[in-house]
Amino acid sequence: MKPRQVVHADWTWTGKRFESDVQIAVDAAGRILQVGALDLKPTKRLPRRALLPGFINTHSHAFQRGLRGSGEDFPHGKENFWSWREAMYRLVTDLNDEAFYRLCLQAFREMRAAGITAVGEFHYFHHSKNATDYEFDRLLLKAAGAVGIRIVLLNAYYKTGGIGQPLGAAQQRFRTSSPEEYWRNFDRLQDELEDPTQSLGAVVHSLRAASLEDIGQLHAESVRRSIPFHIHVEEQQKEVADSIAAYGKPPMAALDGVMRGMHNVTAVHCTHTDPADMARFLNAGGTACICPTTEGNLGDGVPELPGHHPADGRITLGTDSNLRICMTEEMRWLEYGQRLANQSRGMHTDGTGSTARRLLQIATANGAKSLGLDAGRIEAGAWADFAAIDLAVPALRGCDETTLLDAFVFGTANGAVAETCVGGRWDDLRTR
Numbered sequence: 001m002k003p004r005q006v007v008h009a010d011w012t013w014t015g016k017r018f019e020s021d022v023q024i025a026v027d028a029a030g031r032i033l034q035v036g037a038l039d040l041k042p043t044k045r046l047p048r049r050a051l052l053p054g055f056i057n058t059h060s061h062a063f064q065r066g067l068r069g070s071g072e073d074f075p076h077g078k079e080n081f082w083s084w085r086e087a088m089y090r091l092v093t094d095l096n097d098e099a100f101y102r103l104c105l106q107a108f109r110e111m112r113a114a115g116i117t118a119v120g121e122f123h124y125f126h127h128s129k130n131a132t133d134y135e136f137d138r139l140l141l142k143a144a145g146a147v148g149i150r151i152v153l154l155n156a157y158y159k160t161g162g163i164g165q166p167l168g169a170a171q172q173r174f175r176t177s178s179p180e181e182y183w184r185n186f187d188r189l190q191d192e193l194e195d196p197t198q199s200l201g202a203v204v205h206s207l208r209a210a211s212l213e214d215i216g217q218l219h220a221e222s223v224r225r226s227i228p229f230h231i232h233v234e235e236q237q238k239e240v241a242d243s244i245a246a247y248g249k250p251p252m253a254a255l256d257g258v259m260r261g262m263h264n265v266t267a268v269h270c271t272h273t274d275p276a277d278m279a280r281f282l283n284a285g286g287t288a289c290i291c292p293t294t295e296g297n298l299g300d301g302v303p304e305l306p307g308h309h310p311a312d313g314r315i316t317l318g319t320d321s322n323l324r325i326c327m328t329e330e331m332r333w334l335e336y337g338q339r340l341a342n343q344s345r346g347m348h349t350d351g352t353g354s355t356a357r358r359l360l361q362i363a364t365a366n367g368a369k370s371l372g373l374d375a376g377r378i379e380a381g382a383w384a385d386f387a388a389i390d391l392a393v394p395a396l397r398g399c400d401e402t403t404l405l406d407a408f409v410f411g412t413a414n415g416a417v418a419e420t421c422v423g424g425r426w427d428d429l430r431t432r
């Protein structure tokens with residue numbers, strides 16, 4: 001097949017290192033055809049740029065971008081996750097279609113500017129004001145399409161307001177009444193996806209939001225359909241206590257009892273997960289998504305993560321509440337949280353001892369696995385999703401190809417990202 005474009009940056013990440021004189025041939029569908037010393041005439045020459053696979057943001061709630069700029073004053077003393085949730089519910093109560101759409105556009109634009117080319121949008125806010133119309137599902141897809149970010153709409157089931165509890169007033173806009181209604185809406189959305197940058201995954205919001213029976217049923221159907229299944233797990237100690245009171249065991253162990261196989265499951269947060277439960281979950285093929293910036297902001301806690309392979313291969317990152325959208329910051333805080341908790345350095349390393357390489361894998365290939373995407377690597381067959389790093393920024397001055405990745409991961413923010421490409425379509429941030 002003849003390439004539609006030939007991309008040639010000064011340096012390209014080929015999985016283990018940056019290499020020069022590497023070209024990437026991309027087909028008309030937006031997939032990588034070939035990578036290597038192709039000796040072709042470039043159609044997209046990127047001088048003073050280094051190409052990385054685009055970052056995969058495994059867990060986001062785009063509309064929570066609307067809370068940025070508020071919620072950091074504590075005139076009555078210390079607060080916690082639950083008081084933050086009340087502020088989030090106030091946003092939910094007021095938000096109309098237009099404001100929701102605008103927040104999604106903002107969040108997705110910032111993601112592309114941060115080098116994020118694919119997002120797993122964990123979506124539980126379905127309905128317009130005073131309606132049960134699932135209109136916000138469509139608005140999310142429309143916003144992602146307008147920005148050109150790859151999206152896996154992780155559509156959430158939310159039936160109860162706590163274990164065995166009815167939904168509260170604000171939660172009415174999250175409502176899905178039965179698994180049957182859930183899959184009817186899911187199939188309708190599936191029919192509306194037109195672009196290969198859009199796909200769907202299944203979600204139960206948390207153990208608070210559904211019975212164990214419904215969770216087991218929804219997960220079984222996700223396995224039958226070969227799609228990802230995501231769920232919030234053990235972000236708060238109260239959630240663990242409520243589960244023990246209701247089921248005699250913490251959420252992770254309760255899920256283990258109703259799910260058959262964990263290969264398509266991503267458990268988000270795992271902040272208070274017992275290390276033995278975590279090891280069992282990861283060894284069964286599950287993935288844990290950590291959201292260090294949000295967990296830090298909400299005062300959730302620091303998860304106890306196993307140090308090395310195979311568990312490290314099953315950890316991903318998310319920007320979650322989107323109060324800050326910066327994947328290098330998430331990478332650093334994943335590592336720094338573990339360093340602080342363990343008084344050690346080099347908590348996430350690959351087989352050679354490189355932290356930056358492992359963190360890059362977590363922010364790219366691991367996220368792609370969690371979302372069921374052919375992405376997160378610069379290889380033939382994968383989507384042509386890239387982040388182009390600007391080698392001229394002051395923070396990277398003096399780097400060569402052996403020090404660039406460490407300097408990028410540990411020493412830069414979004415200003416080092418010059419352009420992103422999703423499925424062969426470029427967005428040059430410097431010319432916006």
Ligand SMILES: [Zn+2]
Nearest residue numbers: 061122232320
């Ligand atoms: Zn979340």
